[in-house]
Amino acid sequence: MIAKLKLLILFSLLTSGLSAQNSIKHYTEIIDSLYSVFNESERPGCAIAVVKEEKIVYQKCFGLSDLEHKIPITNSTLFGLASVSKQFTGYGIAKLIKEKRVNPNFEIAKYLRNQNKLWDSIQVRNLIHHTSGIWEWPYLFLASGHTFNDVITHQYIYKIIKSQSKLNFKTGSEFQYGSSNYVLLGQLITNVTDTSYFDWINQNVFKPAGMTETVFQRSSADLINNRVYGYLYENHRYNRTTDNISPQGTGSVYANLTDMITWTKYLLSEYARKNPLIIQMLETDTLNTGKEVPYAYGLMKRGSSCYWHDGVFQGFRNLIILYPEHNVGLVLLSNSGSNYIMRSAFSVAEMFVKDSVPREQINNYKKLFREESEKKEDNTKLVYQQGLYDFNGIYLNTELLITYLIHEQKDSLFAENSIEKILLKPIEGKPDEFNSSKLLLGEFIFERNESGEVKELLIKQKRGNIIRFIKIEGEQINNNR
Numbered sequence: 001m002i003a004k005l006k007l008l009i010l011f012s013l014l015t016s017g018l019s020a021q022n023s024i025k026h027y028t029e030i031i032d033s034l035y036s037v038f039n040e041s042e043r044p045g046c047a048i049a050v051v052k053e054e055k056i057v058y059q060k061c062f063g064l065s066d067l068e069h070k071i072p073i074t075n076s077t078l079f080g081l082a083s084v085s086k087q088f089t090g091y092g093i094a095k096l097i098k099e100k101r102v103n104p105n106f107e108i109a110k111y112l113r114n115q116n117k118l119w120d121s122i123q124v125r126n127l128i129h130h131t132s133g134i135w136e137w138p139y140l141f142l143a144s145g146h147t148f149n150d151v152i153t154h155q156y157i158y159k160i161i162k163s164q165s166k167l168n169f170k171t172g173s174e175f176q177y178g179s180s181n182y183v184l185l186g187q188l189i190t191n192v193t194d195t196s197y198f199d200w201i202n203q204n205v206f207k208p209a210g211m212t213e214t215v216f217q218r219s220s221a222d223l224i225n226n227r228v229y230g231y232l233y234e235n236h237r238y239n240r241t242t243d244n245i246s247p248q249g250t251g252s253v254y255a256n257l258t259d260m261i262t263w264t265k266y267l268l269s270e271y272a273r274k275n276p277l278i279i280q281m282l283e284t285d286t287l288n289t290g291k292e293v294p295y296a297y298g299l300m301k302r303g304s305s306c307y308w309h310d311g312v313f314q315g316f317r318n319l320i321i322l323y324p325e326h327n328v329g330l331v332l333l334s335n336s337g338s339n340y341i342m343r344s345a346f347s348v349a350e351m352f353v354k355d356s357v358p359r360e361q362i363n364n365y366k367k368l369f370r371e372e373s374e375k376k377e378d379n380t381k382l383v384y385q386q387g388l389y390d391f392n393g394i395y396l397n398t399e400l401l402i403t404y405l406i407h408e409q410k411d412s413l414f415a416e417n418s419i420e421k422i423l424l425k426p427i428e429g430k431p432d433e434f435n436s437s438k439l440l441l442g443e444f445i446f447e448r449n450e451s452g453e454v455k456e457l458l459i460k461q462k463r464g465n466i467i468r469f470i471k472i473e474g475e476q477i478n479n480n481r
Contacts, residue, residue: 024057027351031058034344034362037369038063038336044231044238044315046334046341047073047257051264052352053327061257065228065335067238078215078227078254079333080243082311084318085253086182087281088205090298092189093128094281095204101192104128111188115162122171124188127181129285129293133167136178139461142441144402145417148314151220152245154252157183165399168464172288175295176464179250182298186249197248209266214255220244224254230315232337233372241314251313257333264320264329271324282307282324310342317341321349328352340368385431388413391446395457395469404457404469415444442467 031048038045045063049056061073096102102111104125112119118134126132137160141152161180168176190197198216206214215224220243231238246252255263270278281297294300299307305325311318315337321330330349334341344365347358388408395404405416406424413424413434424434424444432446432454442461446454457469 027357028058030351030357030362031348032060034348034366035060035062035369037366042067042070044229044334044336045073046317046332046336047075047077047079048332048345048348049257049261049264049330050349050352051261051268051329051331054265054269056261057352059257059261063336067229067231067240073228073335075257076213076226077333078213078224078256079318079335080217080227080230080251080311080313080316081253081255081318081333082251082313082316083179084309084311084320085251086179086249087298087309087320088201088253089182089185089189089249090128090296091205091277091281092201093124093185094277094297096189096192098277098280102188108184108188111191112184116164118164118167124185125285126171127185127188128297129175129295130177130181131172131175131285131287131293132178132181133169133171133174133176133464134161134178134180134184135164135168135465136461136463137161137180137183139440139442139463139465140400140467142438143459143461143465143467144400145419147419148245149242150244152247153219154183154186154246154248157247158187163400168466170288174464175287175293177295177300178463179247182250183247184249186247190248198252210262211255211259214253214259217243217246217252217254219246222246226256227254228335230313230335230337232315238337243314243316245313251311255333257331260320260331260333264322264331267322268324268327268329272327308346312342319345321345323349323353326353338369338372340365340372344369382412382425384411384413384426385428390454393454393471394473396472397467397469400467402467402469406457 035046035048039062043063044067047061050058061075063073065071065073065077093102097104102124105123107120108122108124108127109119122132137157140160161183186197189200193200198218217224230241230243232241267278282299284296284301285293287293296307299309301307306321306323308319308321315335317334317336317338319332319342328349330345332342332345347361347365351357391406391413392408393406395406403417407414407416415422415424422441423437425437427433427435434444436442436444440462442459445458445460447456447458449455455471457471459467
């Protein structure tokens with residue numbers, strides 16, 4: 001009887017193992033079919049891997065890293081991680097807190113002295129969890145007439161943040177994700193450790209985790225071997241982007257799939273061992289009202305068991321997803337510029353957590369991937385709901401010293417700064433509001449006085465930024481500009 005029971009247990013274990021292997025093989029075929037579109041017609045693509053119980057259960061690369069030279073993406077190809085880099089800063093801050101070199105409840109003015117009086121009321125934890133109310137620097141940068149093709153140093157970014165004269169909201173009252181918070185944390189690490197952010201993160205984060213091939217872009221002139229280019233599909237073709245940005249704390253990291261797998265394994269294994277540093281890194285905070293903030297240390301929290309972060313910049317679309325309790329992690333690095341590729345990764349990760357396939361979602365993403373790179377030119381004529389003469393004029397923001405010339409031309413409305421002319425597209429049902437044709441710049445909202453005259457312009461941007469302009473000149477602008 002005992003012998004039969006042992007045989008039954010052994011058979012059960014063997015069939016269970018075979019079933020798991022068959023599931024993984026089945027999932028592999030599904031993931032292959034999902035991303036295989038990026039192998040067609042010499043397109044940019046992605047590198048993706050899934051880790052379960054500290055083993056790689058899926059790993060593959062699709063598409064090209066360089067369309068000009070037909071270089072394929074490999075496990076060694078270095079991607080600009082963009083905001084996926086925030087978790088390295090989060091880990092670093094958690095380490096400094098554990099070593100009692102930083103107190104999360106101290107005001108940041110203690111570590112960033114004499115920079116801005118607004119910082120006297122902002123604690124370190126407000127930066128960590130995005131509850132500071134600090135304006136988001138990329139949107140201010142774009143509103144001032146710059147583009148992301150310009151060279152942007154950490155020092156210049158820091159100067160933009162320091163020049164802020166008010167907050168978006170009272171510190172601690174709201175959660176508003178923003179890269180400015182982690183730029184300041186990067187500077188804080190530099191000040192506290194009395195060394196460069198780049199060197200300290202390399203020695204205290206990358207090396208302990210075993211990330212040997214990850215590098216920083218310390219300036220736009222740096223040569224990075226085996227780097228990938230980001231691409232955006234515009235006007236029926238892929239256009240290569242540039243990455244001239246080198247902030248500390250929220251970007252500037254170039255990593256490949258091999259190192260990101262190593263990082264994912266490290267986080268999951270150390271969590272399983274209950275490493276206090278990793279436990280702290282996954283801690284969230286609360287608002288002044290007691291409501292939980294869905295952001296830990298460089299990682300967003302989704303539901304009760306998922307931590308993740310994306311990185312979107314100049315054609316790069318990167319993502320890391322962690323399910324620590326299930327010992328499952330996913331890494332996706334992409335240069336395709338696809339707006340759907342990161343969303344699809346959640347469906348892939350959940351297959352290994354729930355042991356089931358969301359077939360409808362997978363099939364939908366296949367369709368979207370194909371449609372996204374076959375977009376037809378939009379020749380729809382813009383229909384404005386009123387005359388455009390009222391909006392003509394020069395508008396000034398006195399805090400940032402930014403001016404916009406608003407003028408009509410050939411029955412369309414344009415906003416012009418010192419560098420470029422931007423088409424303003426009408427919003428249906430809102431005659432005084434317009435969408436900007438410039439990505440991420442924001443909505444242009446004109447405000448009238450009691451007499452119905454346009455006197456102010458608001459540029460309403462994502463992440464809480466609202467830039468107010470006063471109309472300083474309203475004489476008729478030549479329609480033939």
